[in-house]
Amino acid sequence: MRRNPRRTKNSKNSLQTAFTRFMLIVAVFVFWIGAISVRLVHLQVNQHDKLHKQALGQRRDLQKTKMLRGTIYDRSERTLAMSIKVNSLYADPLEIDDINSTAERLSKVLKMRKRGLVKKITRAKKKGRRFVWLKRKVDQAKYEKVNKTLSDEDIKKYDFPKVKGLHWTKEQKREYPYKSLAAHIIGFSNFDDEGQAGVEFSQEKLLRGEVVKTWRKRDRLGRVYDESNTGLEKPKDIVLTISNSIQYKVEEALARGVKRVRGKSGKAVVLDPKTGEILAMANFPSFNPNKFRKLKPAMWKNRVIQDNYSPGSIFKLITYGAALEEDLIKPESQIDCGDGRITVSKHTFNDSHPVGKVSYAKAFAESSNVCAIKTGMRVGRNRFYRYARSFGFGKKTGIKLPAETRGLLRSPKTWNGDSLASMSIGYEIGVTALQSATAFATIANDGIKIQPHIVKEIRQANGKTVSTTEPEKVRVVSAKTANDLRKMLRQVVLEGTGRRAQLNGYTSAGKTGTAWKYDSKLKAFNRNKYVSSFIGFAPADDPAVVIAIVVDEPRGAMRYGGQVAAPIFREIAEKVLPELNITPDGTLPEDFKPGKNKNKKTPSNKEKKSQDKKDEADEILASNERKPKAGKGKIKTDKKYPKRSSQMPKHIRAARKKPKETNKSKRHRSKRET
Amino acid sequence: MKKRKVLRKRKPRVRRERDPIPWKYCILTLICGLLFVSGFFLAATNHFSSMAYGMKNSKLRRQIEGIKSRNRRLLLSREISLSPSGIKEAGRKIGLSDMTVTNIEIAAKTKPIPSTSIGKNAKKAEVPTNISIQSAIRNNSLVSKIDKKNASKKHINEPRGHRKGSKKESDKIEDDLIALEQRISMNSRKR
Numbered sequence: 001m002r003r004n005p006r007r008t009k010n011s012k013n014s015l016q017t018a019f020t021r022f023m024l025i026v027a028v029f030v031f032w033i034g035a036i037s038v039r040l041v042h043l044q045v046n047q048h049d050k051l052h053k054q055a056l057g058q059r060r061d062l063q064k065t066k067m068l069r070g071t072i073y074d075r076s077e078r079t080l081a082m083s084i085k086v087n088s089l090y091a092d093p094l095e096i097d098d099i100n101s102t103a104e105r106l107s108k109v110l111k112m113r114k115r116g117l118v119k120k121i122t123r124a125k126k127k128g129r130r131f132v133w134l135k136r137k138v139d140q141a142k143y144e145k146v147n148k149t150l151s152d153e154d155i156k157k158y159d160f161p162k163v164k165g166l167h168w169t170k171e172q173k174r175e176y177p178y179k180s181l182a183a184h185i186i187g188f189s190n191f192d193d194e195g196q197a198g199v200e201f202s203q204e205k206l207l208r209g210e211v212v213k214t215w216r217k218r219d220r221l222g223r224v225y226d227e228s229n230t231g232l233e234k235p236k237d238i239v240l241t242i243s244n245s246i247q248y249k250v251e252e253a254l255a256r257g258v259k260r261v262r263g264k265s266g267k268a269v270v271l272d273p274k275t276g277e278i279l280a281m282a283n284f285p286s287f288n289p290n291k292f293r294k295l296k297p298a299m300w301k302n303r304v305i306q307d308n309y310s311p312g313s314i315f316k317l318i319t320y321g322a323a324l325e326e327d328l329i330k331p332e333s334q335i336d337c338g339d340g341r342i343t344v345s346k347h348t349f350n351d352s353h354p355v356g357k358v359s360y361a362k363a364f365a366e367s368s369n370v371c372a373i374k375t376g377m378r379v380g381r382n383r384f385y386r387y388a389r390s391f392g393f394g395k396k397t398g399i400k401l402p403a404e405t406r407g408l409l410r411s412p413k414t415w416n417g418d419s420l421a422s423m424s425i426g427y428e429i430g431v432t433a434l435q436s437a438t439a440f441a442t443i444a445n446d447g448i449k450i451q452p453h454i455v456k457e458i459r460q461a462n463g464k465t466v467s468t469t470e471p472e473k474v475r476v477v478s479a480k481t482a483n484d485l486r487k488m489l490r491q492v493v494l495e496g497t498g499r500r501a502q503l504n505g506y507t508s509a510g511k512t513g514t515a516w517k518y519d520s521k522l523k524a525f526n527r528n529k530y531v532s533s534f535i536g537f538a539p540a541d542d543p544a545v546v547i548a549i550v551v552d553e554p555r556g557a558m559r560y561g562g563q564v565a566a567p568i569f570r571e572i573a574e575k576v577l578p579e580l581n582i583t584p585d586g587t588l589p590e591d592f593k594p595g596k597n598k599n600k601k602t603p604s605n606k607e608k609k610s611q612d613k614k615d616e617a618d619e620i621l622a623s624n625e626r627k628p629k630a631g632k633g634k635i636k637t638d639k640k641y642p643k644r645s646s647q648m649p650k651h652i653r654a655a656r657k658k659p660k661e662t663n664k665s666k667r668h669r670s671k672r673e674t
Numbered sequence: 675m676k677k678r679k680v681l682r683k684r685k686p687r688v689r690r691e692r693d694p695i696p697w698k699y700c701i702l703t704l705i706c707g708l709l710f711v712s713g714f715f716l717a718a719t720n721h722f723s724s725m726a727y728g729m730k731n732s733k734l735r736r737q738i739e740g741i742k743s744r745n746r747r748l749l750l751s752r753e754i755s756l757s758p759s760g761i762k763e764a765g766r767k768i769g770l771s772d773m774t775v776t777n778i779e780i781a782a783k784t785k786p787i788p789s790t791s792i793g794k795n796a797k798k799a800e801v802p803t804n805i806s807i808q809s810a811i812r813n814n815s816l817v818s819k820i821d822k823k824n825a826s827k828k829h830i831n832e833p834r835g836h837r838k839g840s841k842k843e844s845d846k847i848e849d850d851l852i853a854l855e856q857r858i859s860m861n862s863r864k865r
Contacts, residue, residue: 068746079753085743140747177753216732225728227735248758 060217067209068172069193070235072186072200074244075277075456081176081186081200081289083193083209087143087168088136093125096165105163109149110135110142134166136191137173158222172209180286182247184302185240185401185454188289196292197300199238199454202402206236206458234461241277241456246270249575250280254549257568258284261532261554267304267433268568270576271546273441273537276450276471278399279545279576281434305397305404308430309531309550312515313497313561315426316372317439317485320364322379322387324481329375331361331484337370345417349373349425364488365496367512369425376424381412384420390476391439392449393431398472400455407431426515427525433533437548440510440535443489444543447482449474490540500566501536503573505584509543510536510569512561517553529553534565538573539585547572 043051072081089110096102103117117134124132138146151162160168174189187198193209195201210232217226250268258266270280287299301307323329340354355368363371376384388394394409408430410419422428434452442449451471458466477485489509492498497512517529533550537543549565549572558564577584754760 078756079749082746082750082753084746084750085739140744175750177750178757179759181757217728219725219729223729224732225725227728227732 059219060215063214063216064211065170065214066172066193066211067232067234069174069189069209070203070207070461071237072207073237073239074182074242074247075240075279076243077239078244079177080182080240080244081174083172083174085170086137086139086173088171089134089138089146090167090169091121091124091132091134092130092165092167093121093132094128094130094165096121096125099125102163102165105150106134106166109146110138137171143168156221158218176289178244179290180288181244181251182240182242182281183286183289184283184300184304185242185281186289187300187402188292188295190292198302198401199240202400203238203455206238209235236466237459237461239456239459241279241454242281243279243579245579246576247280247282249579250572251282251284251286253568253571253575254282254284257549257564257571258551258554261551261558261564262556263551263564264553265303266549266551266568267307268550268572269304269433269437269546269548270572271437271441271452271548273444273450273543273546276441276452277456278452278454281454302401302403303552304433305399305401307432308405308408309432309533309552310427310429310515310518311431311436311533312426312513312531313367313369313372314436314511314513314533314535315423315429315431316364316367317443317489317511318388318391318393319372319376319379319384319424320360320488321391321443321477321481321485322384323375324484325387325477326379326383328378329360331488332359334358335360335363335371335374337363337368337374340368340370342370342373342421344373344377344421347418347421349421361488361491362495365491365494367492367497372424373421376420381415381420384423385409385412387476388423388429390449390474391442392435393429393439397434397438397452399434399452404434405432407435426513433548433550436533436535436550437546440537440548441546442476443482443485444537444546445482446479447475447477449476486540486543489536493536493540497560497562498534498536498566500562501534501569501573503538503570503577503586505586506538506573506577506582507540507586508536508538508569508573509540510534510566512566514559514561530559532559532561532564534561534569536566536569536573538577539582541585544580544582545573545576547576 068085069083071079071083074080091102093099099118099121103114103121106112106117107114112135120132120134147160147162150166152164153162155162155164157164172193174193176183176186176188183198185198187195187200187202189195189200195204195207200207212229212232214227214229216224218224250270254266254268257263266282266284268280268282269278271278281302281304283301283303285299287295320329324331329335334357336357337351337355340351342349349369351368351370353366355363355366355371358366358368358371360371360375379387388409394407396404396406410428419428438449438452441452450473453469453471455469457468460466486509489511490507492511493501493508498510501508501510511534513531513533513535515531515533516525516527517531518524519526519529531550531552532554533548535546535548537546547569549568551564551568554564755764
């Protein structure tokens with residue numbers, strides 16, 4: 001059979017056509033896939049970083065939060081300062097459509113002025129800002145109230161409040177639960193949680209919380225499904241040496257004592273002489289660190305370490321201590337104080353009352369200036385200066401509180417002719433209450449000076465101790481000298497000027513100090529302004545506490561250290577010693593019988609006042625007046641009290657008046673005469 | 675030219691023979707395909723469950739943070755209520771007054787309160803309104819549980835007349851202490 005060539009050709013053509021079409025389609029597909037692949041490669045290789053960043057930016061946000069500031073505890077783990085998380089409300093003005101209605105709702109809930117809110121949000125919207133504070137650091141109750149009150153049901157929002165344009169952010173707030181207790185020690189931190197005074201300032205590096213960056217990934221509804229943060233170390237907690245209860249008692253007693261004498265201010269320190277731990281440090285007046293916005297810098301000044309004052313007779317401890325250590329004197333040896341006057345380099349120093357020839361212990365107890373000056377002269381300039389420095393005067397104690405002053409102790413090269421005499425009785429020298437307390441603590445601790453400290457230990461947030469304070473110990477005087485001085489200080493309380501520091505049930509020892517205050521305006525000592533102090537320790541033989549009380553400018557009848565500061569010392573010691581479980585080592589006064597004293601008549605307030613006035617009148621007459629010359633019988637009065645009796649105050653007149661003769665005395669006199 | 679005779683044999687009928695189905699290969703392919711697909715499903719499940727767990731975690735983390743901050747707030751309010759100013763305020767709210775000279779004289783004249791429970795029998799007992807805090811402490815009727823340790827220490831200034839009572843009295847005193855503490859905490863919460 002013959003094949004049809006045309007038919008063969010046709011079939012060949014159709015096959016080729018089919019093949020061609022097929023290849024065309026394949027080519028289209030290849031081209032299409034190729035284009036997609038090229039695009040994929042371009043996106044995933046060339047633009048990888050850019051797109052990755054963009055994707056992360058869309059679903060990831062960065063939240064910066066500050067770690068909570070470290071907590072400050074007292075020695076018995078009571079919280080003195082702590083931070084809590086609080087919420088702060090801010091607005092995104094560009095998201096708010098109706099500013100007026102939003103502001104109205106906010107003003108009702110937050111109790112703020114509507115006008116102010118409208119102004120704030122409108123101004124920010126005009127500038128294109130996306131963040132404006134509305135109310136910062138709101139407490140939990142208010143936060144819940146705002147969320148409850150401000151909620152629009154139709155708005156789908158992942159965070160509170162459910163109102164367009166309003167958001168909460170977390171902040172922290174520093175709280176001081178004990179308010180003004182130990183305020184000068186703790187200090188305070190400002191709105192940005194930065195320490196401004198006290199331990200808050202000095203330990204800022206340990207307490208400050210670092211900023212933690214938290215990366216969060218959100219889905220399209222804003223729900224967080226992944227979080228990661230930079231692992232930073234948490235801030236440290238600080239344990240102080242102060243005791244809450246002792247601090248409270250000291251502050252109360254100091255406030256009462258200063259108010260009683262209408263003093264300008266007062267300071268008190270309670271120290272453990274064996275460890276150097278400060279159990280209490282009080283200033284009056286105090287302040288509330290929770291209300292730091294109302295504070296002025298003068299209010300948070302810690303006068304215990306920042307104020308210089310002339311210690312007066314307190315400094316005789318150094319004079320006699322140096323002399324005893326150098327074996328120049330013995331407590332029982334005699335010294336002639338003469339008529340209570342001594343002239344050194346044309347400067348006359350007087351005693352409040354002449355003591356005559358007495359033992360050194362008695363002279364110390366009576367606070368004789370003449371005896372102290374004579375003793376100081378025997379010690380000599382260089383030795384005196386050396387002992388003053390070794391007791392800690394003229395340099396900082398090193399306590400971890402800010403702005404501590406080193407005091408004022410000039411080098412012997414700059415001393416005048418009468419400087420040694422002045423310094424022997426506590427003038428021409430500036431000390432702080434803490435330095436004085438440390439000096440007494442040295443004597444209480446058998447001559448070993450221990451550096452006073454306020455920070456007991458530093459801990460991590462989980463409670464693990466990082467470091468404890470190990471204070472420096474230095475021997476200043478021998479144990480024998482310290483023992484002799486303790487006995488002399490005991491005599492001050494038993495027989496001398498510090499009788500009001502006697503305790504019920506415990507023995508005590510200490511020294512009074514009364515010094516004129518230096519007036520910077522007058523550039524001289526103001527004889528009408530005093531600094532009255534008493535520093536002592538109890539029990540006398542094995543001291544457990546050293547208490548220093550300094551009252552600035554007491555007014556009224558009482559101004560001497562024994563009258564003003566010693567009663568405060570007694571009040572504090574009688575409360576603190578039982579709390580420290582110190583066994584009573586003294587005897588109660590002879591007439592003290594618990595439960596049987598009901599019928600005994602105690603002097604009324606009026607009688608006490610009149611007695612005090614009489615005492616003051618005697619002292620004023622005796623102090624700073626020259627002894628009348630023999631034969632003349634006239635007493636030159638001070639300018640304050642003129643010759644005419646009608647111009648003198650009543651109590652002075654009463655003291656000078658001869659007692660009225662009663663009938664009984666008349667009868668006695670007549671009997672005697674017959 | 676000779677024509678060749680091409681004998682064209684009639685081809686016998688060609689029966690199409692089919693190859694036997696390679697079951698092994700099919701099953702293997704199926705299994706691999708299933709594995710491949712299930713892998714995708716697994717990856718998708720893991721992805722979405724990790725997202726779900728992540729959301730739960732963040733929710734729990736927020737709850738923990740909320741509980742921790744609540745704990746701190748409670749600690750703070752506890753410290754505030756135990757502070758001297760807090761105790762004084764609580765004392766004033768339940769009718770106690772500060773120690774003054776006149777109060778001491780009144781306290782000395784009034785008889786000590788018998789140790790009856792304050793919370794239960796408060797309406798029945800006639801408590802003088804002007805009684806001082808310190809005199810009440812001395813009468814052992816208002817010593818707080820926290821200060822019990824201090825109260826147990828022997829102080830010289832404590833009047834000797836008030837010694838430790840019998841066991842029954844001490845139980846009553848403890849009830850009083852618990853009732854008073856609850857009252858103080860309620861007052862501080864109201865604040």
